[in-house]
Amino acid sequence: MPSAAQLAWQRDELALFIHFGVNTFTNREWGDGTEDPAIFAPSRLDTRQWARAAQAAGARAMILTAKHHDGFCLWPTKTTDHSVARSPFLGGNGDIVREFVEACREHNLKVGLYLSPWDRNAKVYGDSPRYNEFYWAQLTELLTQYGTIDEVWFDGANGEGPNGKKQVYDWPATWELTLKLQPNAVIFSDAGPGVRWIGNENGVAGQTNWSTVDPSVVPVPGVSGPAVTKMLREGDPNGSVWRPGETDVSIRPGWFYHPADDAKVRSVDNLVNLYFTSVGRNSKLLLNVPPTPEGLLHDIDVERLAGMRTKLNDLFTATAPLPPPTIRTVRGANRVMFSGDGFVEMDWDLRDTRTISIAELREDISSGQVISGYTIEGRIETDGPWQTLATGMTIGYCKLDRFAPVTVRFMRVRITSSVAPARPITVKLY
Ligand code: FUL
Numbered sequence: 001m002p003s004a005a006q007l008a009w010q011r012d013e014l015a016l017f018i019h020f021g022v023n024t025f026t027n028r029e030w031g032d033g034t035e036d037p038a039i040f041a042p043s044r045l046d047t048r049q050w051a052r053a054a055q056a057a058g059a060r061a062m063i064l065t066a067k068h069h070d071g072f073c074l075w076p077t078k079t080t081d082h083s084v085a086r087s088p089f090l091g092g093n094g095d096i097v098r099e100f101v102e103a104c105r106e107h108n109l110k111v112g113l114y115l116s117p118w119d120r121n122a123k124v125y126g127d128s129p130r131y132n133e134f135y136w137a138q139l140t141e142l143l144t145q146y147g148t149i150d151e152v153w154f155d156g157a158n159g160e161g162p163n164g165k166k167q168v169y170d171w172p173a174t175w176e177l178t179l180k181l182q183p184n185a186v187i188f189s190d191a192g193p194g195v196r197w198i199g200n201e202n203g204v205a206g207q208t209n210w211s212t213v214d215p216s217v218v219p220v221p222g223v224s225g226p227a228v229t230k231m232l233r234e235g236d237p238n239g240s241v242w243r244p245g246e247t248d249v250s251i252r253p254g255w256f257y258h259p260a261d262d263a264k265v266r267s268v269d270n271l272v273n274l275y276f277t278s279v280g281r282n283s284k285l286l287l288n289v290p291p292t293p294e295g296l297l298h299d300i301d302v303e304r305l306a307g308m309r310t311k312l313n314d315l316f317t318a319t320a321p322l323p324p325p326t327i328r329t330v331r332g333a334n335r336v337m338f339s340g341d342g343f344v345e346m347d348w349d350l351r352d353t354r355t356i357s358i359a360e361l362r363e364d365i366s367s368g369q370v371i372s373g374y375t376i377e378g379r380i381e382t383d384g385p386w387q388t389l390a391t392g393m394t395i396g397y398c399k400l401d402r403f404a405p406v407t408v409r410f411m412r413v414r415i416t417s418s419v420a421p422a423r424p425i426t427v428k429l430y
Contacts, residue, residue: 015061017288031070033121037086045295047103063112071121112151126165143181156221199232203249210235247278268307280400373417378408
């Protein structure tokens with residue numbers, strides 16, 4: 001079952017990811033750590049503009065890359081000179097993390113920070129105990145100087161290669177420190193322990209997506225292989241821990257801003273599709289929108305974000321609320337994964353015809369996730385044939401099904417399998 005923090009995290013549905021740093025100025029995706037801090041010179045930095053765009057998109061949180069793989073710190077850290085303090089930004093007196101956090105708070109957005117474990121600048125990287133201490137010192141600064149941090153993002157990437165430095169991280173100690181300093185934070189990493197990566201950067205959660213996983217398959221960040229990818233994408237109904245999936249994807253081809261990509265920003269329809277393949281599959285969408293070298297989100301991206309929300313609002317204009325359903329439990333062969341009481345069927349007489357094309361199903365995940373199969377049916381006549389509108393596997397926090405517009409008067413949702421006795425679910429039609 002989810003913790004209060006995991007539950008709140010999932011209910012936020014959408015967060016913006018902000019990749020900003022020296023790569024913004026070198027036009028690269030991965031810096032190598034040799035960048036001169038002098039290049040970091042945002043001329044019109046405005047974190048409030050980011051926050052307004054996030055709000056207009058309907059996001060409830062933002063996550064900033066406080067340090068990416070190049071090791072450049074966006075806050076004036078005491079741990080290294082490789083930071084904003086050595087840049088021309090505000091004469092070396094600036095603090096991007098602080099401006100970010102303040103903008104989030106002013107706009108009622110939760111705050112997340114990304115601190116790359118892989119660090120290509122730190123001299124002690126690869127000297128495992130010393131780098132771990134260095135990393136924890138950075139983490140401590142971020143988690144003690146900026147108020148409440150709601151999500152801490154630990155990236156699993158490491159491109160050191162066969163002749164590279166071999167850093168052995170101490171993950172248990174890192175999680176412990178994080179939760180000691182920010183007890184209510186959700187920890188993101190490939191493997192959790194707060195929330196898990198969805199296993200790809202394309203914006204697509206599994207059609208089947210359990211919020212539980214088997215932690216032995218994904219023990220630490222950075223492990224890979226087909227079994228890991230499947231566990232991340234789909235979870236595991238027999239999993240022993242609750243680790244809902246976060247779907248991180250960029251509005252542009254890269255994570256950082258590149259002027260050449262201005263023509264390749266995802267369209268409004270593409271963003272709406274991402275919402276269906278993430279939030280609509282029991283995941284949370286973490287949508288990356290990278291600031292330009294000026295320090296602003298590009299007008300095109302801002303417009304697409306607002307367009308996405310307008311389109312979602314249009315799609316999710318509910319027809320009149322459903323009347324209370326008739327709920328019954330049906331006993332039957334071959335529909336049982338658990339030896340419970342039978343199957344929940346809910347049906348509705350809408351009392352009038354409605355034309356619908358989206359169904360939204362939700363389990364009450366505060367007490368877990370159990371449904372593993374369902375069918376949505378509709379019919380127009382009292383005694384006419386039921387027409388299948390959609391079938392699916394898991395539901396969880398939210399499952400969205402889109403189908404060709406159909407006019408119905410009667411609706412039925414049948415839970416066809418579950419891993420524990422199914423409870424009635426919430427159904428909305430649009
Ligand atoms: C990856 C990183 O290597 C990318 O640069 C980006 O930060 C993405 C969100 O995670 O592992």
